[in-house]
Amino acid sequence: MNIEQILADKTKEALNALYNGEVATISFEKTNPLFIGDFTLVVFNFLKLSKKKPEETANDLGNYLKTNVAEIVDFNVVKGFLNLVVSDSYWLTYLKSIQNKPFISSELPADAPVVMVEYSSPNTNKPLHLGHVRNNLLGYSVAEILKAAGNKVVKTNIVNDRGIHICKSMLAWQKWGNGETPESSGMKGDHLVGKYYVSFDKNYKSQISDCKLKGMSDEDAEKNAPLMLEIKEMLLKWEQGDSDVRALWKMMNDWVYKGFEVSYKMMGVDFDKTYYESNTYLLGKNIIDDGLASGVLKRREDNSVYIDLTADGLDEKTLLRSDGTSLYMTQDLGTARQRYEENKFEILIFTVGNEQDYHFKVLILILNKLGYDWAKGLHHLSYGMVELPDGKMKSREGTVVDADDLMEEMIKTAAATTKELGKVEHLSVEEAEKLYKTIGMGALKYFILKVDPKKKMLFNPAESIDFNGNTAPFIMFNYVRVRAMLRKATDAGVYDEKNLISEDITILPKEKELIIKLYSFNSTLKEAANGFSPALIANYVYDLAKEFSQYYHDTPVLKEENKAIMNFRLHFSKTIGDAINSSMKLLGIEVPERM
Numbered sequence: 277m278n279i280e281q282i283l284a285d286k287t288k289e290a291l292n293a294l295y296n297g298e299v300a301t302i303s304f305e306k307t308n309p310l311f312i313g314d315f316t317l318v319v320f321n322f323l324k325l326s327k328k329k330p331e332e333t334a335n336d337l338g339n340y341l342k343t344n345v346a347e348i349v350d351f352n353v354v355k356g357f358l359n360l361v362v363s364d365s366y367w368l369t370y371l372k373s374i375q376n377k378p379f380i381s382s383e384l385p386a387d388a389p390v391v392m393v394e395y396s397s398p399n400t401n402k403p404l405h406l407g408h409v410r411n412n413l414l415g416y417s418v419a420e421i422l423k424a425a426g427n428k429v430v431k432t433n434i435v436n437d438r439g440i441h442i443c444k445s446m447l448a449w450q451k452w453g454n455g456e457t458p459e460s461s462g463m464k465g466d467h468l469v470g471k472y473y474v475s476f477d478k479n480y481k482s483q484i485s486d487c488k489l490k491g492m493s494d495e496d497a498e499k500n501a502p503l504m505l506e507i508k509e510m511l512l513k514w515e516q517g518d519s520d521v522r523a524l525w526k527m528m529n530d531w532v533y534k535g536f537e538v539s540y541k542m543m544g545v546d547f548d549k550t551y552y553e554s555n556t557y558l559l560g561k562n563i564i565d566d567g568l569a570s571g572v573l574k575r576r577e578d579n580s581v582y583i584d585l586t587a588d589g590l591d592e593k594t595l596l597r598s599d600g601t602s603l604y605m606t607q608d609l610g611t612a613r614q615r616y617e618e619n620k621f622e623i624l625i626f627t628v629g630n631e632q633d634y635h636f637k638v639l640i641l642i643l644n645k646l647g648y649d650w651a652k653g654l655h656h657l658s659y660g661m662v663e664l665p666d667g668k669m670k671s672r673e674g675t676v677v678d679a680d681d682l683m684e685e686m687i688k689t690a691a692a693t694t695k696e697l698g699k700v701e702h703l704s705v706e707e708a709e710k711l712y713k714t715i716g717m718g719a720l721k722y723f724i725l726k727v728d729p730k731k732k733m734l735f736n737p738a739e740s741i742d743f744n745g746n747t748a749p750f751i752m753f754n755y756v757r758v759r760a761m762l763r764k765a766t767d768a769g770v771y772d773e774k775n776l777i778s779e780d781i782t783i784l785p786k787e788k789e790l791i792i793k794l795y796s797f798n799s800t801l802k803e804a805a806n807g808f809s810p811a812l813i814a815n816y817v818y819d820l821a822k823e824f825s826q827y828y829h830d831t832p833v834l835k836e837e838n839k840a841i842m843n844f845r846l847h848f849s850k851t852i853g854d855a856i857n858s859s860m861k862l863l864g865i866e867v868p869e870r871m
Contacts (some may be wrong), residue, residue, distance in 0.1 A: 277652075279347060279362060279795075280304050283315060290340040297325035304360075306796070312352055313359030314792060320356045330356030364783050367791045372777045375847060379858035380424045388428040390619055393419040395627035396540075398545070399436045400532040401445040402470035404539050404679035407629060410662045413721050413864060414729055415627035416545040417810040418657065420862050425805035430619055433547045434611065437529055438554040439445035441473075443510045446524050447503070448472035448479070458531050464538060464680065465531025479503060514799060517819055542683050544717065544864050551611060554703055557602055559610025563646065564596050572645050583642055593638055608639050616650045623653045625808060630658040630730070650746035657808050660732035662724065684718065687736055690716035690749075693741045694871075703870070711868055715741070718865040722748035725863050746818050751856060754821040756871045757828055758853030765834060765846055777847045778840055786827045787848065793820050794855055802861075810863055824852050 284302040291297050297862055299321065307313035319326075319334045326333040338351035338358050350361040395415020398404055416431070423429040436442075449456070449472045458465040478573075480503045487497035498504065513521040540546065564581055567573035573583050573595065581596035595606055615624060626636055636656035643651035664677060691712040694700055700708045723740035727733040743749045765771035783791070797816070804812040833849065836842040860867050 279366065280315065281834050282345065282347065283317075283341065283360065284520055286341055286345050287317065287337060289344070290337050291322060291325055292422075294336050294340060295325040295327075296868050303679060307359045311354055311357075311359050312350075312361065315359070315360050317358040318356060319358055319807070320602040326397050334358040364788060365779065367788055367795075368777070368779045368781060368783060370781060370795060371791050371848065371851065374794065375777055375851060376378050376773070378619075380861070381426075384423075384426060384428055388426055389622040390430065391422050391427045391623045391625065392430045392432055392615060392619055392621045393422065393625045393627065394432045394434060395419075396433045396545070397436065397628065398433075398536060399441060400466075400469070400529045401442050401473045402676075403464070403466040403535065405680060406662055406664065407542070409660060409679050409682060409720070410724050410733075411629070412440075412543055412545045413724050414657070414810065415625075416864050417522045417721075417725055417813075417862060418625065418627065418808050420864065421801065421804050421810060421813065422808075423664075424862060426802055427623075427805075430549060431547045432549045432551065432615070434551040434553065434556070436553045438514065438525075438552075438557065440507055440511050442525070442529075443507050443514065444476040444480075445469045445473040446528055447507055447510055448476035449528065452523065458534070463685055464535040465533075466535030466539070467678070467680070468535075469528050469532050474558065476503065500847070509639075524797035539679055539683075542717070543679070544721075544866075551615075553607065556611045556614065557607045559614055560602055560608070561596070561610070563609045563613060564606065567595075570646070572647075582647070585638065585641065588641060588758065590638060590641070593642070595642075595712050604739070605635070605639060605642075608635075609642065612639070612643060612651075612654065613648065616648075621650070623655060625655050625657050627657045627659070630660055632656075633658050643823055644685075655808070657729065659729040664737075682737075683720065686720045686740075687712050688718035688738055690719060693743070693749075697743065707870075710831055714866050715752065715871075718748035718752060718860070718867070721863055721865050722751070722814060722860075723808040728811045728820070729809060746815075748860075750825075750868050751817055751821040751860065753871060754825050754828070755853050755856045755860075755867045756869065758849045758856075759869050760826075761833060762846065762850055762853075768834075768840065770839070771846050772843070773850075775843060775847075777844055781841065781844050784831065786823070786831065790820070790823055790827060790848075790852060793823060794851060797855055799857070804862075813859055813862050817856055817863075820852065820859070821856055824849075824856075 280303075283304055287302050288298065291299060302317070304315040304317055307316045315592060317334075317337065319330055319337065322333055323330065323335075326336065334353040334356060338353060338360070341360060342348050342351055347362050347366040348360050349363045352359050375495045393415055395418075396404075396408060396412050419431045449469070452475060453472060456468065458468050461468055463471070480501060483501035484494075484497045487501055488494065492500065496638070510521055514525060566572060567583070568581065573581055576580050576598070578598040580594055580598040580602070582592050582594045584592050586592065593605065594603065595609070596602060612624065615621065628636065632654060633656065636654075636658075640651060640654045640656070643654065691708075694708075694712060694715060700711065703711060719740040720737075723735060724733070726746060740747055741749060743753055762771060800812055800816045804810065818855055828849075831845065833845045834843060836845060857867050
């Protein structure tokens, strides 16, 4: 039982003993750093029971807890706030209980709830871009956090591999590609296909201009430009299963998938299941039929199908066109049901930018109205856009920053900064290259994930590599300090990893503060899992590293003459290092052993 639960139970006991009353729930919060104490109880909710002033009620409860809870050694009252001081012996016992034990369990209970996390959702007509970077990093980290919190997690991706936008790249390659391949060009497959998507757009815009010069309106010019007519014909052939069009589609998509694989590997993300729009875009039609039969959905005179959501403050949403073809919403309805049937999830999280807020609000509402109980477990993890400062990085088209370019730039920046600080003289070329990648990618991930997902953010590559401040390199550097200290102690024969912490130690105030920080790992993990927010883990590990950095500078470890104290501080530092490593893994970040 943790200390908060002990205090909550004893506080209920105190309320009954002192005032002959009960309350349903009691919660404690961390004491404000301006005051003395470890945990604080706000007593205003108890005044109806006590019929006393806040200060008197707090003093009554403080005296009771100090007398009846061995772990409480002192308390103080600030107005209606009861600040409780937990004994050093309790914190030492706690520290010993977690020594050399993993912060994250790899075992899941047999009845662990299934949670699906969807992220990435790329199109096969262009490379991954900056927006995909935040999407992938956020989705992957949320999945890792949920898994660490005791859920069976299924990481899933849906690839948008069909439609008119995919045909644009295909037609452009067919017209102007001259048989070019990733092998003949030396380009990654996704970049090569993206090149032809841009080529189509350039030529299409030129044709629109020509049509307008001939007197067509803007709308007619866009619809009747020769390339648009050809694209519609190609899409129709694809839907009819034309063998030549399907062969071209498969070849170019395969190029893209190989390119994506390289990008995902560099990014450090993966998936348990991948769905393809070409396999799912018709799934929703059965749901439409069921909805019509139940009367939840309606058919218009033009034969299109819709649902009336005006009573919910929304609008009429079309779910099937008059010609019977499906829309994105149709597909998403079917895919959601397929995923539930295959996985029986309790929660399905869609990691999608906030420009799709309305779409997912409607999707979830429709599934609920259609009577799917599992729809209550659908959640849209909506995140803000990420931008770069002007002039920091150029993209191939000048408008979108490619993920590959960004990652390459991060590794180059990490190499330049690390060399400038003189931190690689002792490393081989291979070790140095691995370190640059670890620092660069860690800096990218941390800088993005430390921001609340709901907020729009500005990503500055150079600022993210700083070895000081709230950055991954600063956190990594403090982990490396721990590892270097342990290696030095082991080489000197003064550190025995199996020689456990002695409880006969007087701990320093900063040590107590750090132990309490270690104690809060589990509550932070739970809060991050409940809120789908890696930012809570990022800010936790930064605070831990920052406090350890101060401890490292102010407190002798290897130079401590008392061997018992030195052994305590070595084990203590190792436990902090383990917590840093575990926290960073939840963010998908690798930490180096040496820097």
